[in-house]
Amino acid sequence: MKSLAPLYAASALTITLIGATAASADEGMWTFDNFPAEAMRSAHGWAPDQAWLDHVRQSSVRINGCSASFVSGNGLILTNHHCIDACLQQLSTADDDLVAKGFVADRREAERQCPGQQAEVVEKIEDVTARVAGAIGSATGEALVRARDAEIAAIEAAGCSDPAKYRCQVVTLYGGGQYKLYTYRRYSDVRMVWAPEAQAAQFGGDPDNFNFPRYSLDASFLRAYEDGRPVETPHFLRWNPRAPEAGEIVMVSGNPGSTARGLTETQRAFVREVALPTTLILGSEFRGRLIAAMEAGDAEIRRQGEGALGGIENSFKAQSGQLRSLNDAEFRAMLERQEADLRSRSAGNAAIGDPWAEIAAADAAYRPLYLDYRFLEAQAGQGSQLFRWARTLVRSAAERDKPAAERLPGFSDANLARTAQTLFQPVPTYDWLEELRLSFWLEKTREYLTVDSPEVRALLGREAPEALAARLVEGSRLADPAVRRALWEGGSAAIAASNDPLIMFVRETDARARAVRARVEAVYEGPVTAAQTRLAAARFAAYGDSAYPDATFTLRLSYGTVQGWNERGNNVPYRTLIGGTFDRATGAPPFHLAPAFAANRAAIDGTLTYDFVSTNDIIGGNSGSPVIARDGSVLGAAFDGNIHSLGGNFGYDGRMNRTVTVSTQAIQEALTDIYPAPALVAELNGGSRRGRR
């Protein structure tokens, strides 16, 4: 499992969705202010108390696209390797490949800052539903979207006076049934402390991703700094390098990115018939082009492409699993029964009306706009970093000139400040990869929207896609942070005067992209937001607060037990041992041993627990989440789900859905015998004496 991927950016804008029916088994990604302690206690004989919840909340850390936790009083952070491989890549050069070699800081001074990395801890949660609902009033369509976003921006701006140290974020829960203001303590200087070789973290590569049994050391350590010194973090999870026991209760605290469990059948049909197939088909071709370009290139090209490829393959596998689930007859029937149950409970309730029909109408209006929206707006640039910077610069300049209430979502003052900070970070770009992305985007836009469409003519003029992409990338100077800063600071005048080809290209084509966004907001996002609010009311009326909201990349807690599952008649054991790595290794990638594993084979204790599975309900974005014992100590870092967890985007099946975790026992063995870091071992184990629990 990778970090948070915006799977539905192309299909659902910023809409978050309504939670499913009342949870059963170990289902649920619960907010900390609505944890179902009674239900858990009756199922498992134990549940956390408020002190436990408060301590774990304050020990839980959100990082870019991932989850993490403090594991010492000095700001030490445990997360996955795959959550920080982009940082390792950015700190690498052709001659010093930290992704391949790993990284061990033998002293504090050797810890290296990760460009753009944030660490955020939830300090406070407040209900602001009434304010947002009041601002929306009786608005509809695009006006509803604008009113809602403006009020959210105002609440966020008023909430945080010191944006360097705090972040205020209004979170839309239950698809608009609730709005909550989350206040985060924020750390913007986060440094790399320890990471194994990528091959140790990614042993088995894409073939083993989302599979179990698994032999992966997908762990790393970061440290939060402020004013040049490690941050003091009195709330941290006690390091507990013991093996988990079969059946023991484990809690996962982290930030599931997004789920779509509250989709109506109409919306699921759109995802199943249009959004997922289109995404998978396009993603596959790009994956093929990237693989072949890397194979044709030298070692340095392969190094540069690795991160992109890993992300694409992870998304592909996750989305393939989603499509399989949505086409599975039993799974579909389960979801259809849930919808039927809510409909029958809501029948005749005039305040609720028929939100299903309204969503169906909005969906029908959105379908013909989907390809335009996808290619011109949501997925424009196919992930090109240079294009993203260019669009950010052009749009931010235009939006900054407007009053807050009229801006596009994501352009509030607070957001703009964070945008600027990210924009100025030194992040390497690779021309060949940028060209591959832009060329692919332009080719596919022409293919899907057709040669004769005005949109395609506006994008391409009389140029061929490949030639245009080459001209834009080779002529642009946006790779230089100073150039980006100058354009940002120069505002709309600097943008208007720029002769950077990418800035000029976005300047000339952005109106069409904005226009299709506005149409989608008017016919889809607005009506769906209004309908979802009543759908949320229907759920509260039917099930009370025994429902959890869909994932929103905000802090949630899930409960479960350590256990394997039954795979077509065969029992899959709940854990692997480190020694199994040597049996599974074939010598051929991606099943070759990491060099340090091969070199230290004699010293490694093969009987220690490596990875294990539990019934916790998690999803992408939860990567790096601490897996916590009843006593509040940390037993591992969750890094994946099994193949059955992929339907988890739409519903939870406790018989099969499993979280996959790398154990603290294996990490400690790595810190001792494979990638030695004695100071870190001392800090982790000594640090426990200063923990509150």
Place this chain on the structure above:
Amino acid sequence: MKSLAPLYAASALTITLIGATAASADEGMWTFDNFPAEAMRSAHGWAPDQAWLDHVRQSSVRINGCSASFVSGNGLILTNHHCIDACLQQLSTADDDLVAKGFVADRREAERQCPGQQAEVVEKIEDVTARVAGAIGSATGEALVRARDAEIAAIEAAGCSDPAKYRCQVVTLYGGGQYKLYTYRRYSDVRMVWAPEAQAAQFGGDPDNFNFPRYSLDASFLRAYEDGRPVETPHFLRWNPRAPEAGEIVMVSGNPGSTARGLTETQRAFVREVALPTTLILGSEFRGRLIAAMEAGDAEIRRQGEGALGGIENSFKAQSGQLRSLNDAEFRAMLERQEADLRSRSAGNAAIGDPWAEIAAADAAYRPLYLDYRFLEAQAGQGSQLFRWARTLVRSAAERDKPAAERLPGFSDANLARTAQTLFQPVPTYDWLEELRLSFWLEKTREYLTVDSPEVRALLGREAPEALAARLVEGSRLADPAVRRALWEGGSAAIAASNDPLIMFVRETDARARAVRARVEAVYEGPVTAAQTRLAAARFAAYGDSAYPDATFTLRLSYGTVQGWNERGNNVPYRTLIGGTFDRATGAPPFHLAPAFAANRAAIDGTLTYDFVSTNDIIGGNSGSPVIARDGSVLGAAFDGNIHSLGGNFGYDGRMNRTVTVSTQAIQEALTDIYPAPALVAELNGGSRRGRR
């Protein structure tokens, strides 16, 4: 549109399907022995008589994967450029690229044989339904399949005493409702006469494929030889280089490859949910790899890959269109109404029973086998020519040792004779492309069936997919026709003794592939064949013979008129003019002018009709079909359908579905002023005096 692509090889084996409900508008791919003359006359005021039908049938030619027609008394054949580009590629070398340059034989002696090219003309059609039904008796499952195939093989063997000059083929119509014996006159020496530059045929490339307006010279000429001399063909279509008129009646005679208009809703759901998405996703990644490999390679690599890429992109676009149609609400509703109508007309008929439920049960049993079947059997090798030869050799040797009644489909004596002939042809293979195919196949098999499956372990052992593919391709000597011939002639002893790595690989893995085929025959093909026979009976009972059978790559006739259509409020005209090419050309591929167009611009008469559309109901395999005026003269060669024709696999929509044809007027202009071939012009125009009509 490309030539016949076996779209459903992976999902439906050799099953052919039952025609749709009674045809309406210009719908229908009619057999020559059941042409609806009355219906056509009442709709259009004219219909062909028996003499017209007999003459056109005898002038119509089936070539490999395509359609064609005799257009002189000396065996001259008109077809599409894209139907013979594989031949041009095979006749090309790195220094003499006939695909790029085109080919003009200025005299008979310069005409060059196309390896493996056949030309076949239907001489006779006989009904053998009673014989096949009698042989099947009350057999079920795999036994039904074997009994049917053995009887078909026996009928074919008895029908043709001279396999060099005749081919006997039992055609399964109406999904088993009828079996007909087609006897073909067969010509195995077919030579290249004339072809334009590929860029003239493919102007607009993939972006313009399946689109209209169109500017394509997708035409070529072949000639059938026997005993070293051109064949005398008294039946041929008179060459008529006049522009078609709006509204005039045109007939298309050719070989539509396959349609699936008789699928039940259950089967369409499988295609929509599983088969098409899987095919598109896998095809996309392979497309991406091939494109990037060609971009990274030199001009010779690009030349070698072109044919494969064209085929992949054509299939991709066609299948994408099919998926869109199947997910279109109106189109789905139309097909569901058709099924509901037949069900209600059949209710209570005990002889028919419930074939829909039987097919649904077979489909449910097939779904879990689909990926195994696809990767191990139907799509094994990802189109690798070397792998195909290896499997043909290994299987043929094993099947030849068995009595005819126990052999796999396709291994009757008559088929084996044709197989051998094809096998010994000198066809170039390119190691890089073979490795790309095999490596992709092995990687994806591992990805989809998972590392721990016994099938994957049996295929890979402890080798990586790329390394195994390289070993197989680099070590194999099967590219040499003499090696293939020796293995063929040595039979099973030679196969057992071979140390060719590909022969060894297939020898060791083929049992698993055969086993999954046998399972699919038992649980799917057998029960579905039985159910389809009763479904066909239901259709005959409900609609009489006003239904046409699904396409089977056998000769059909379709009627229609020359007309444009209305595209979202805009009228698309029925034709383009040659001069429009120069307006559409941008200079950037694939919209650059073919060199001979640029060089002869002044001489070219831009006011002549280039391509035109008509309402005829055709599909892949029809490529190259003559488009025939009422007087029996030929007005063009059909080469494509518009984008709306892609749903034609499942149903016909006369408002939008159009056939795209290159006009004889444009071809004659090309023969005169662009790629001059005066002898050919004389033969075409002089030959008309000797034609019967």
